[in-house]
Amino acid sequence: MLFFTQCFGAVLDLIHLRFQHYKAKRVFSAAGQLVCVVNPTHSLKYAPTRCAAAQTSVEQGVLPPCHHHEAVHDPQLVPCTCPLFSCPWEGHLEVVVSHLRQTHRINILQGAEIVFLATDMHLPAPTDWIIMHSCLGHQFLLVLRKQEKYEGHPQFFATMMLIGTPTQADNFTYRLELNRNQRRLKWEATPRSVLECVDSVISDGDCLVLNTSLAQLFSDNGSLAIGIAISTSKVHNAEAEM
Amino acid sequence: MLFFTQCFGAVLDLIHLRFQHYKAKRVFSAAGQLVCVVNPTHSLKYAPTRCAAAQTSVEQGVLPPCHHHEAVHDPQLVPCTCPLFSCPWEGHLEVVVSHLRQTHRINILQGAEIVFLATDMHLPAPTDWIIMHSCLGHQFLLVLRKQEKYEGHPQFFATMMLIGTPTQADNFTYRLELNRNQRRLKWEATPRSVLECVDSVISDGDCLVLNTSLAQLFSDNGSLAIGIAISTSKVHNAEAEM
Numbered sequence: 001m002l003f004f005t006q007c008f009g010a011v012l013d014l015i016h017l018r019f020q021h022y023k024a025k026r027v028f029s030a031a032g033q034l035v036c037v038v039n040p041t042h043s044l045k046y047a048p049t050r051c052a053a054a055q056t057s058v059e060q061g062v063l064p065p066c067h068h069h070e071a072v073h074d075p076q077l078v079p080c081t082c083p084l085f086s087c088p089w090e091g092h093l094e095v096v097v098s099h100l101r102q103t104h105r106i107n108i109l110q111g112a113e114i115v116f117l118a119t120d121m122h123l124p125a126p127t128d129w130i131i132m133h134s135c136l137g138h139q140f141l142l143v144l145r146k147q148e149k150y151e152g153h154p155q156f157f158a159t160m161m162l163i164g165t166p167t168q169a170d171n172f173t174y175r176l177e178l179n180r181n182q183r184r185l186k187w188e189a190t191p192r193s194v195l196e197c198v199d200s201v202i203s204d205g206d207c208l209v210l211n212t213s214l215a216q217l218f219s220d221n222g223s224l225a226i227g228i229a230i231s232t233s234k235v236h237n238a239e240a241e242m
Numbered sequence: 243m244l245f246f247t248q249c250f251g252a253v254l255d256l257i258h259l260r261f262q263h264y265k266a267k268r269v270f271s272a273a274g275q276l277v278c279v280v281n282p283t284h285s286l287k288y289a290p291t292r293c294a295a296a297q298t299s300v301e302q303g304v305l306p307p308c309h310h311h312e313a314v315h316d317p318q319l320v321p322c323t324c325p326l327f328s329c330p331w332e333g334h335l336e337v338v339v340s341h342l343r344q345t346h347r348i349n350i351l352q353g354a355e356i357v358f359l360a361t362d363m364h365l366p367a368p369t370d371w372i373i374m375h376s377c378l379g380h381q382f383l384l385v386l387r388k389q390e391k392y393e394g395h396p397q398f399f400a401t402m403m404l405i406g407t408p409t410q411a412d413n414f415t416y417r418l419e420l421n422r423n424q425r426r427l428k429w430e431a432t433p434r435s436v437l438e439c440v441d442s443v444i445s446d447g448d449c450l451v452l453n454t455s456l457a458q459l460f461s462d463n464g465s466l467a468i469g470i471a472i473s474t475s476k477v478h479n480a481e482a483e484m
Contacts, residue, residue, distance in 0.1 A: 150392045173424075182415075182475070183448075184430040205455035206425075213447035233424070 159207035177227040401449035
């Protein structure tokens with residue numbers, strides 16, 4: 001009986017996945033773009049000050065201390081590299097990718113341009129939608145977060161981070177694009193390093209910010225499609241181009 | 243004595259204007275773009291429901307009633323076409339441009355691409371920065387508004403409206419672009435008609451929305467430069483292009 005119940009569950013999951021993928025294809029009819037359906041992760045715990053100390057240290061070029069207890073830390077260990085709200089994990093930069101894949105089951109996608117389809121946008125804040133993106137010899141992390149900076153007014157924050165150092169991150173430009181209902185919104189910036197901590201990027205508001213009404217305008221049946229492109233940055237040209 | 247005081251004031255104004263223009267040129271070094279310095283208009287009175295009735299009527303294709311008293315209105319008179327917060331003016335669509343020029347001293351600029359330089363972004367909400375833009379045989383209105391939708395949290399809302407009917411507006415696409423500090427934010431949409439009322443566009447959030455931190459990132463010394471471009475719309479192509 002248990003076997004049949006599980007089989008039925010798996011078939012339902014497959015049907016749901018196929019439906020989500022069909023929705024994504026309908027939104028992005030351009031050939032050759034990889035569409036990835038990203039399900040939300042609801043965070044029960046919220047620790048906004050988790051990375052405050054780390055942030056300061058990274059800016060000064062020092063490995064962040066960021067410990068909340070008296071234990072002596074290995075200076076090679078990098079805390080705060082797991083961008084998930086409630087994860088207390090610390091580890092070397094080199095093993096962040098495997099931590100995210102194994103512990104949080106975050107998918108990794110290949111390709112210069114992908115489409116990130118975040119489902120269930122109606123879920124209450126705080127909620128994260130996360131994917132890893134392998135491109136130009138590096139791994140990037142796209143984080144879409146629904147958060148209430150002002151109580152009762154959830155907003156969506158989207159940013160791309162390099163799983164690497166801030167110096168490496170300076171070599172890239174990422175673009176996030178929303179396109180629906182004859183409206184288009186594009187955000188282009190240099191990715192931040194995961195060492196700089198996603199919480200502080202979002203609290204600084206230095207990312208793509210959407211209020212609920214704008215998110216609804218760009219959503220299709222509760223799913224938000226974000227086109228992602230990464231390129232090597234043409235430093236100092238951006239300002240003059242406009 | 244009064245004559246000398248006035249002369250001195252005029253000279254100071256000229257120096258200030260020259261300085262603002264220099265700032266704008268520094269931000270937008272691309273040749274051939276017209277930079278227009280736009281000073282703020284602080285609104286003492288705020289009437290958010292002024293156009294609620296008008297909005298519904300426009301959607302239904304009826305001329306909006308929008309009168310708050312018992313007077314009988316000329317059905318040819320269009321209320322709410324003055325986008326300024328506190329202006330109770332009503333008039334024919336054809337005379338909106340002259341009303342805005344004469345009563346509110348709003349400048350009108352020519353050219354397909356212009357740069358709108360809003361000064362004194364620090365001023366408290368509600369504040370408007372407005373300019374008219376003559377392009378492709380029509381007049382458009384760019385409204386940048388600082389408003390507190392959530393008390394204590396001012397946001398900036400930017401939209402472009404056609405001084406014409408909603409059917410005429412459907413033929414155009416406008417683009418607003420911010421570009422500074424290796425960050426770029428682009429908003430593209432179909433302009434709304436001034437008959438639809440700027441207040442409702444902003445309360446719906448169907449425009450470029452900036453929170454204070456993002457506005458500061460894009461500002462230079464308290465001034466925000468917005469690149470504006472208008473084109474005839476390629477209907478139904480936008481969705482597939484991404």
